[in-house]
Amino acid sequence: VSDLLDASLNDQPSSVGDVSEIEDRKRRHAEIALSVASQSSRSAGWEDVHLIPQATASCELDEIDVAAEFLGTRLRAPIVIASMTGGHQAAVEINERLGQAAQELGIAVGVGSQRAALERASLVSTYSAVRRNAPGAFVLANVGAGQLIPQGTRPALGRDQLELAIETVRAQALAIHLNLVEELIQPGGDRRHAGILDALADVCSTLDVPVLAKETGAGMARESAQTLARTGVAALDVGGVGGTSFTRIEHRRARDAGDSRRVARGEVFADWGIPTAASILETRATGLPLIATGGVRSGLDAAKAVALGATVVGIGRPALIAAQRSAEAVIEVLERLIDELRMAMLLTGASNLGDLRARTPVLTGFTSTWAKQRGLLER
Numbered sequence: 065v066s067d068l069l070d071a072s073l074n075d076q077p078s079s080v081g082d083v084s085e086i087e088d089r090k091r092r093h094a095e096i097a098l099s100v101a102s103q104s105s106r107s108a109g110w111e112d113v114h115l116i117p118q119a120t121a122s123c124e125l126d127e128i129d130v131a132a133e134f135l136g137t138r139l140r141a142p143i144v145i146a147s148m149t150g151g152h153q154a155a156v157e158i159n160e161r162l163g164q165a166a167q168e169l170g171i172a173v174g175v176g177s178q179r180a181a182l183e184r185a186s187l188v189s190t191y192s193a194v195r196r197n198a199p200g201a202f203v204l205a206n207v208g209a210g211q212l213i214p215q216g217t218r219p220a221l222g223r224d225q226l227e228l229a230i231e232t233v234r235a236q237a238l239a240i241h242l243n244l245v246e247e248l249i250q251p252g253g254d255r256r257h258a259g260i261l262d263a264l265a266d267v268c269s270t271l272d273v274p275v276l277a278k279e280t281g282a283g284m285a286r287e288s289a290q291t292l293a294r295t296g297v298a299a300l301d302v303g304g305v306g307g308t309s310f311t312r313i314e315h316r317r318a319r320d321a322g323d324s325r326r327v328a329r330g331e332v333f334a335d336w337g338i339p340t341a342a343s344i345l346e347t348r349a350t351g352l353p354l355i356a357t358g359g360v361r362s363g364l365d366a367a368k369a370v371a372l373g374a375t376v377v378g379i380g381r382p383a384l385i386a387a388q389r390s391a392e393a394v395i396e397v398l399e400r401l402i403d404e405l406r407m408a409m410l411l412t413g414a415s416n417l418g419d420l421r422a423r424t425p426v427l428t429g430f431t432s433t434w435a436k437q438r439g440l441l442e443r
């Protein structure tokens with residue numbers, strides 16, 4: 065790995081055109097994500113999940129314990145700042161601020177897909193910035209599942225490159241993102257899909273850190289979750305519908321590129337997928353630790369996610385917006401969320417996350433119908 069790191073410091077991109085395309089794409093993703101047009105028009109389903117209110121409490125608000133155990137690490141709150149950025153210069157400051165917030169709050173933080181830095185070493189600092197003020201935070205490295213197999217003339221990422229991605233952010237875990245619907249709408253997206261599961265199984269058995277499989281906004285069905293569990297992944301991020309939508313983001317980019325076929329695909333499949341609440345129900349039978357990402361916007365949403373079976377929640381866009389201002393702004397947003405989570409726990413008589421997970425919520429509406437028809441109500 066250190067040889068690769070030295071070689072990559074010579075900044076010899078394997079394909080200049082390809083890499084600057086990635087830089088442009090990453091910058092544009094972040095820009096579009098800030099606008100409301102990036103948000104799904106469907107709900108994550110929290111309005112269908114009803115915690116049972118209790119009229120009396122057996123402890124004080126500040127005694128509520130929100131600490132979570134995640135992949136062998138104790139987080140002070142059940143929060144992962146979702147994998148988002150890197151690969152363009154504006155990401156340096158953003159990742160620095162997200163890292164600082166994770167450090168100060170004792171939570172986890174992910175970086176965006178690191179392929180750009182694996183192809184051009186000058187971009188490594190746009191990801192490693194996450195560590196500048198966060199020596200002790202739990203950091204997740206990130207690459208795309210499509211990069212584990214050859215795509216056209218681009219070879220599959222090798223073990224050395226994956227280790228490099230992990231080493232450059234000193235990650236405790238590697239998230240492999242699954243984004244099938246996005247790739248099909250993205251101008252220039254990956255065209256090959258078969259063989260990814262075998263490659264993933266290979267990666268899980270050879271790397272020294274735990275590997276997570278992470279959806280990015282289309283959610284996860286029980287069948288895929290079980291298949292992924294068999295590859296040896298250590299955790300799942302359900303990445304459900306209801307928050308930031310990459311079909312919407314890629315639809316916007318396809319429109320900018322004048323790619324009418326992909327514009328049409330983006331319109332037809334704009335809200336494709338399984339909402340986050342239903343995705344937790346779909347995946348919990350695997351018994352794997354679950355991250356519930358996608359449209360978590362308050363501590364009450366987070367409490368509902370945990371009561372359904374999530375281990376921790378992932379927060380994307382709200383953290384990205386706050387990080388445009390400062391690390392303090394990110395901390396403020398997340399502290400508000402933790403405060404609301406504590407309040408939800410006090411009001412349901414749960415003094416820790418284990419208690420909360422044992423409080424079976426009442427389901428109504430879409431989520432109830434979905435869970436019944438899919439046979440998901442028994443834990």
Ligand SMILES: Cc1cc2nc3c(=O)[nH]c(=O)nc-3n(C[C@H](O)[C@H](O)[C@H](O)COP(=O)(O)O)c2cc1C
Nearest residue numbers: 094097146147148176177241307308358359380381
């Ligand atoms: C600008 C931006 C870039 C993202 N890039 C990645 C990525 O490279 N890898 C990944 O796994 N997820 C990526 N995501 C998805 C997030 O990790 C998360 O799943 C998604 O934003 C949903 O959470 P939210 O509704 O709280 O925003 C990105 C999200 C945003 C907003």
